[in-house]
Amino acid sequence: MTVSVSLTVNGEAVSADVEPRTLLVQMLREELGLTGTHVGCDTSQCGACVVHVDGESVKACTLLAVQAEGADVKTIEGVADGDTLHPMQQAFHENHGLQCGFCTPGMIMSALDLVKNNPDPSEREIREWLEGNLCRCTGYHNIVKSIDAGARAMRG
């Protein structure tokens, strides 16, 4: 038993036939081939799977694909402008904001949601916002620096 799900992903209309139990992250990775969104803990805690649904950051491992019917989804693949990195991505690059890189897509998608509502976050606000994103390389310090620099670059 499958259902057809149609949504917009990174500006493109897409659809797939999925089982109702299919998670959004499974549809993104396995049906659409968008493997930039990672599955870390699969228990809604680590934040490696964070994507934007209708402009808000959510954990794609804790949302059914059918719930995203008609939604506007943005993944890490939709952040850069062609070959030009988004200022937040560039900031992670320049500030050593990643070691193994597994948590990075979720960190960046989460950071972009923070900056959307709070263009000039303090270090404390950045650290508090990242409570739903775990980094097992213990790279938080440079991640915080990256988000601070990325927010500054986005303010212009």
Added chain:
Amino acid sequence: MYNFEYKKAGSVDEAAGIVGADDEAKLLAGGMTYIPTLKQRLAAPTTVVDLNGVGGMDGISADGNGVTVGAMARHAAVAASAEVAAAIPALADLASHIGDPQVRNRGTIGGSIANNDPAADYPAALVGLGATVQTNKRTIAADDFFTGLFETALGQDEIVTAVSFPRAGKAAYMKFPNPASRYAIVGVFVAQAADGVRVAVTGAGPCVFRVAEMEAALAANWSADSVAGLGISADGLNEDIHASAEYRAHLVTVMAKRAVAKAG
């Protein structure tokens, strides 16, 4: 995850009809607890009835009596509501510390209380403020709503539509969160509530509960010192890899003191 049929309800009546006709059908609100439950195969519903398509259930309003929060209001919306912050700041503060930003963007007050996870935050606010739960059938006092571990007074075809919180005097919530999930290992809500002082504890036991001895002490003298010497028995408290029953009992006093100090 076991497979199931998915139905997106357009109204509360439609959703109630589906779950009323099938004991194995389940409602889905924010899904922040229920989808992980499904993933662990701890539940095997025939049909998942999604409430996210029901309009008009996410409103937040305040008047002279208090605050009414629609059942589908997200935690992030309650946390960011200027009306809630002005009327009952402790409620907005509690909502701002549930889970993490992504959980708060999806999780709902109706889903949280209907699920009644023993470590959820909202049950402490409802009992701590003496709130009233509105359903599609009746109104239920918070003291009567939470009946046990993952158990509530809700009938099979009964759906939470809103929660009304009366205004309070001084009030605050403090929790000792699990560092990964942010669930309360112990959370204590203290309030000079509309009907007297209330002390509501979540996380420590199978279900939210009040501490009469602390309430009486705070009614006589509202200060952190009033509860500093009062403890609760560890008998029957939760025990898991994160904390022993004795540790949770200890935290109840510590969090109660901190909550009173925070309330001012």
